[in-house]
Amino acid sequence: MNHNHLEVSCASCNARVHSIFKGLSFEETHSLSEVKSCSKYKKGQYIFSENAYPLGLYCINSGKVKLTTQGITGKEQILRLLKDGDVAGYRSLLSNEKYHCSAIALEDCSICFIPKENFYGLLKESSRFSFEMMKLLADNLRKAEEQITSLAQKNVRERMAEALLFFKATYGVNETDSAINFNFSREEIADFVGTSTETAIRLLSDFKKENLINLEGKKIMILNHTKLAHISGLY
Numbered sequence: 001m002n003h004n005h006l007e008v009s010c011a012s013c014n015a016r017v018h019s020i021f022k023g024l025s026f027e028e029t030h031s032l033s034e035v036k037s038c039s040k041y042k043k044g045q046y047i048f049s050e051n052a053y054p055l056g057l058y059c060i061n062s063g064k065v066k067l068t069t070q071g072i073t074g075k076e077q078i079l080r081l082l083k084d085g086d087v088a089g090y091r092s093l094l095s096n097e098k099y100h101c102s103a104i105a106l107e108d109c110s111i112c113f114i115p116k117e118n119f120y121g122l123l124k125e126s127s128r129f130s131f132e133m134m135k136l137l138a139d140n141l142r143k144a145e146e147q148i149t150s151l152a153q154k155n156v157r158e159r160m161a162e163a164l165l166f167f168k169a170t171y172g173v174n175e176t177d178s179a180i181n182f183n184f185s186r187e188e189i190a191d192f193v194g195t196s197t198e199t200a201i202r203l204l205s206d207f208k209k210e211n212l213i214n215l216e217g218k219k220i221m222i223l224n225h226t227k228l229a230h231i232s233g234l235y
Contacts, residue, residue: 008038008061008112015061015085020136023128032122038112047088047103047111054092054099056115060084063109064171064182068191069101078192080143081106081170090133093119106182154233156195160203162232163193164213168222183218 010016010033011026024032038061041047047058050069065082079101082088088103093116114122122129150159164180171181184192190200204220207213212228214221222228 008110009033010036013061015059017085019059019085020087020129020132021059023132024126028122028126028129032114032118035118036112036114038110041105041109041111043105043107045105047105047109048099050100050102051098054089054116056113057090057093057119058088058103059112059114060086060088061110061112063111064106065109065111066104066106066188067101068104076191077194078188079147080140081167081192083171087136090119090136094133094137106188151194156193156199157203157206158232159193159195160189160200160207161212161228162234163189164207164220164222165225165228165232165234167220168225173221177216177219177221179216179219179221184220185218 010021010029016022016029021029021032036059041063047065048054060082062084065086065088066078067080067082067088068076068078071077082103089099092099123133150162154162167180167182167184173179174181186201186204187197189204190197193200195203204213204215207228208215210227212222212224212231214223
């Protein structure tokens with residue numbers, strides 16, 4: 001699928017300052033900008049697909065992306081949510097394996113692509129970049145272990161409360177109405193929590209009745225952060 005090409009300079013990229021590229025020197029940043037390309041993706045478009053071979057690293061310049069996999073029943077499971085400054089596809093690049101999941105745009109995005117040869121070269125030449133990659137891998141391993149523990153030990157009500165707090169921590173809230181700064185569909189919330197859409201709808205309704213959240217269409221406003229944290233087991 002063809003995507004609209006964008007001209008984005010790494011040196012002036014706002015997302016770079018909180019990404020794994022933040023420690024690059026001026027020369028390294030310039031070299032990276034020379035080899036990378038940047039494209040627009042529409043909401044719902046695949047950035048890469050599960051079981052495809054990796055060709056490079058994807059860097060989110062703006063927008064939100066979900067990493068998903070298909071379970072044995074065919075139901076989608078959201079593994080991770082990404083935002084501007086995050087990168088995707090590095091695990092398969094480092095292990096030289098097929099993608100274990102798909103990356104799909106949750107909204108219109110601009111995403112940069114670094115060919116794998118240049119990614120490997122940067123790892124070899126920049127100790128700062130290699131260190132940032134190691135930190136990223138360690139952080140994602142921790143999150144994966146937490147997610148496994150949550151699925152194994154927490155009931156669906158606890159996981160829903162935890163998910164809502166995670167959405168708020170990841171994307172923040174709007175200044176105007178304090179709603180979580182992304183409007184997830186009920187199906188997407190269910191896929192992240194690991195439950196059915198019907199159960200997700202019921203739990204959100206229950207939380208609203210308990211004055212823990214407010215709902216306006218797809219908008220979700222957290223009213224009682226402390227109680228949700230207690231329900232989730234975070235306290």
